[in-house]
Amino acid sequence: MRKLKYWEAISEALVQCMAEDKNIFIAGAGVDDPRGIFGTTLEAYRRFGKDRVFDIPNCENAFAGIATGAAVAGKRPVVVHARDDFMFLASDQIINLMAKWKYMFGGKNSVPMLVRGITGRGWGQGATHSQSLHTMFAHFPGLYVIAPAFPSDVKGLIISALHGNTPVLLFENRACYQIEEEVSEELVPIPFGKARVVREGKDITIVGASLMAYEALRAADILKESGVSAEVIDPRSIRPLDRETILASIAKTGRLVIADTSWNLYGFTAEIAALAAEEGWQYLKAPVRRLAQADCPAPVSKPLEEAFHPTPLSIVKACQSLMELDVDLRKPLTDIQEHFQGPY
Amino acid sequence: MMRIRTIEETIAARYPEGEMRTPTHFSIGQEATAVGVCAALKTEDAVYSGHRCHAHYLAKGGNLLGMVAELFGREAGCARGRGGSVHLNDPGVGMIASSAIMGETIATAVGTAFAFAMDNRPHVSVTFFGDGCVEEGIFHESMNFAVMRKLPVLFVCENNLFSVHSPLYLRQPRDIPIYARAQSYGMLAQQVDGNNVEAVYEAAVKGINDIRKKGGPFFLECMTYRWREHVGPLFDTGQGYRTQKEIDHWMARCPIKQASETALSRGACTPDQIKLWKNEYQTEVEKTIQSVVGLPFPDTKGLLEGTYS
Numbered sequence: 001m002r003k004l005k006y007w008e009a010i011s012e013a014l015v016q017c018m019a020e021d022k023n024i025f026i027a028g029a030g031v032d033d034p035r036g037i038f039g040t041t042l043e044a045y046r047r048f049g050k051d052r053v054f055d056i057p058n059c060e061n062a063f064a065g066i067a068t069g070a071a072v073a074g075k076r077p078v079v080v081h082a083r084d085d086f087m088f089l090a091s092d093q094i095i096n097l098m099a100k101w102k103y104m105f106g107g108k109n110s111v112p113m114l115v116r117g118i119t120g121r122g123w124g125q126g127a128t129h130s131q132s133l134h135t136m137f138a139h140f141p142g143l144y145v146i147a148p149a150f151p152s153d154v155k156g157l158i159i160s161a162l163h164g165n166t167p168v169l170l171f172e173n174r175a176c177y178q179i180e181e182e183v184s185e186e187l188v189p190i191p192f193g194k195a196r197v198v199r200e201g202k203d204i205t206i207v208g209a210s211l212m213a214y215e216a217l218r219a220a221d222i223l224k225e226s227g228v229s230a231e232v233i234d235p236r237s238i239r240p241l242d243r244e245t246i247l248a249s250i251a252k253t254g255r256l257v258i259a260d261t262s263w264n265l266y267g268f269t270a271e272i273a274a275l276a277a278e279e280g281w282q283y284l285k286a287p288v289r290r291l292a293q294a295d296c297p298a299p300v301s302k303p304l305e306e307a308f309h310p311t312p313l314s315i316v317k318a319c320q321s322l323m324e325l326d327v328d329l330r331k332p333l334t335d336i337q338e339h340f341q342g343p344y
Numbered sequence: 345m346m347r348i349r350t351i352e353e354t355i356a357a358r359y360p361e362g363e364m365r366t367p368t369h370f371s372i373g374q375e376a377t378a379v380g381v382c383a384a385l386k387t388e389d390a391v392y393s394g395h396r397c398h399a400h401y402l403a404k405g406g407n408l409l410g411m412v413a414e415l416f417g418r419e420a421g422c423a424r425g426r427g428g429s430v431h432l433n434d435p436g437v438g439m440i441a442s443s444a445i446m447g448e449t450i451a452t453a454v455g456t457a458f459a460f461a462m463d464n465r466p467h468v469s470v471t472f473f474g475d476g477c478v479e480e481g482i483f484h485e486s487m488n489f490a491v492m493r494k495l496p497v498l499f500v501c502e503n504n505l506f507s508v509h510s511p512l513y514l515r516q517p518r519d520i521p522i523y524a525r526a527q528s529y530g531m532l533a534q535q536v537d538g539n540n541v542e543a544v545y546e547a548a549v550k551g552i553n554d555i556r557k558k559g560g561p562f563f564l565e566c567m568t569y570r571w572r573e574h575v576g577p578l579f580d581t582g583q584g585y586r587t588q589k590e591i592d593h594w595m596a597r598c599p600i601k602q603a604s605e606t607a608l609s610r611g612a613c614t615p616d617q618i619k620l621w622k623n624e625y626q627t628e629v630e631k632t633i634q635s636v637v638g639l640p641f642p643d644t645k646g647l648l649e650g651t652y653s
């Protein structure tokens with residue numbers, strides 16, 4: 001099988017689904033521009049032209065509603081936000097209407113659509129251009145929220161979104177765009193609510209959302225050197241959540257570390273910790289550890305930005321606090337965004 | 345204008361060194377709107393800006409070292425290295441805030457004007473924003489509120505014809521200029537050549553007089569053009585979303601060139617003086633950069649500091 005990068009997998013999923021279903025269109029500021037949302041919409045624009053891949057004015061909230069109206073009338077919109085932070089402006093339509101439509105109107109029609117939001121990372125993109133909103137939106141019933149870290153998963157989940165009838169929000173971390181792996185050339189859907197065990201292990205479970213699944217894998221490599229076998233789980237979909245896979249892993253390892261690209265309080269890490277406390281407590285040999293961004297807005301200055309994000313080393317450190325471990329934490333480790341200089 | 349241009353060009357030249365790790369939107373080519381409007385303001389008047397805020401910050405009297413240090417991510421930056429290029433501020437001189445989410449500071453400018461009005465303070469509140477922000481709901485909601493409450497707001501739309509790579513004519517109705525839409529809210533409004541600093545200044549003075557005399561907001565649409573890429577220090581002709589011909593047309597109408605020619609023709613200054621000023625500004629910015637590079641980064645111990653007051 002050939003390998004694809006994350007952004008290429010997104011592009012391929014969109015193109016293949018659009019070839020299959022003429023009701024799919026892609027809309028968003030810049031989707032048809034020379035950069036094509038970091039390459040992800042270039043091929044779709046080339047293949048399907050401006051009737052199906054088109055620029056829109058800067059009107060996030062209105063367009064979330066416009067897309068909703070189009071969706072209930074038979075279309076399958078894919079709405080793209082070059083930064084998910086702009087989805088705050090669209091959140092009234094997304095949360096108060098799109099998410100609740102099916103339920104609130106007695107199940108009469110569905111809102112089949114996909115909203116893509118890209119989480120900025122690196123180069124001091126700062127407080128309003130590098131937030132990851134997966135946990136915020138996952139709070140609200142009626143939406144599927146996905147945030148996979150790996151290329152084959154993003155492709156499979158996009159296919160499920162564009163085959164399904166539920167509004168889906170996809171959060172793509174910019175740092176994942178260069179991750180590469182084998183991706184099926186076929187249209188193989190990946191179901192929502194099914195986690196991926198990225199690496200099997202027996203001593204400790206690390207659950208990472210979005211980019212943190214990849215960082216957890218890097219942490220697992222470091223742990224391996226000191227003889228610790230870590231199991232790494234990427235939930236892929238934040239809602240619905242695959243509770244079984246996570247519980248089965250805790251049952252096996254008895255230790256749980258959770259990492260996220262958002263904040264701890266009231267977030268993804270809290271949800272997984274609650275799951276462990278409610279249903280997995282009998283397996284736990286040690287307290288649960290959570291890692292996320294520092295509890296402040298994202299800073300710009302490089303040393304602050306570095307201290308702000310959880311890293312493979314901070315994940316290792318959390319594991320170390322749960323078990324006897326001899327690891328040298330001063331070992332230099334390149335940051336995933338070390339060579340990133342944009343385009344943002 | 346020349347000072348702002350010199351500062352920005354110097355920063356743009358050094359940006360590729362990779363020491364300024366903050367997405368930077370240059371105002372090069374658009375200096376006349378910032379300078380023309382700010383020249384009509386007093387220190388106590390409030391200014392708000394968006395992501396393209398360098399010129400507004402400097403024209404309002406913002407501290408140069410604070411700006412350069414912010415770009416270099418130093419503790420001495422005007423936002424202590426927390427905010428970056430898009431969050432320049434210097435409240436002491438009335439440069440209240442800038443923001444990277446489109447349209448946000450249109451509303452805050454209205455809010456500051458609301459406070460001025462409540463206290464009968466005689467100041468005006470100015471918001472600079474691009475043509476792209478006109479499409480956002482907040483623009484309309486804010487204008488409506490300002491009109492209903494007769495607030496002392498000067499809305500300054502810098503119409504540079506693009507939102508990132510999207511041309512204006514594909515985003516907004518061609519036949520109804522932006523200022524005419526402001527008029528439809530019952531606001532006094534005017535369009536002006538945004539590359540002619542005197543025209544901008546005169547229009548701003550008139551606008552502020554109207555605000556004072558008649559009460560209520562004034563809307564100024566300044567027609568101008570961005571020379572460099574949307575974000576970053578480079579020229580972007582190769583990108584294909586605009587033509588070299590169009591860029592050349594606007595560069596020929598450089599606000600600084602026009603103002604210098606006018607000043608020379610009136611005998612207000614000599615070519616030598618212009619050169620001298622330019623050298624002075626060059627030295628100033630280079631010295632500032634030099635001193636900033638020696639300043640400390642924020643201490644990571646203070647990462648959480650300032651999240652709450």
Ligand SMILES: Cc1ncc(C[n+]2csc(CCOP(=O)(O)OP(=O)(O)O)c2C)c(N)n1
Nearest residue numbers: 086396444445446474475476477506507508
């Ligand atoms: C709410 C929101 N949507 C999208 C963006 C991304 N964005 C940043 S600047 C920009 C274009 C702004 O155009 P304009 O207001 O005309 O200002 P200019 O860049 O031309 O100075 C866009 C779309 C954003 N920052 N905020």
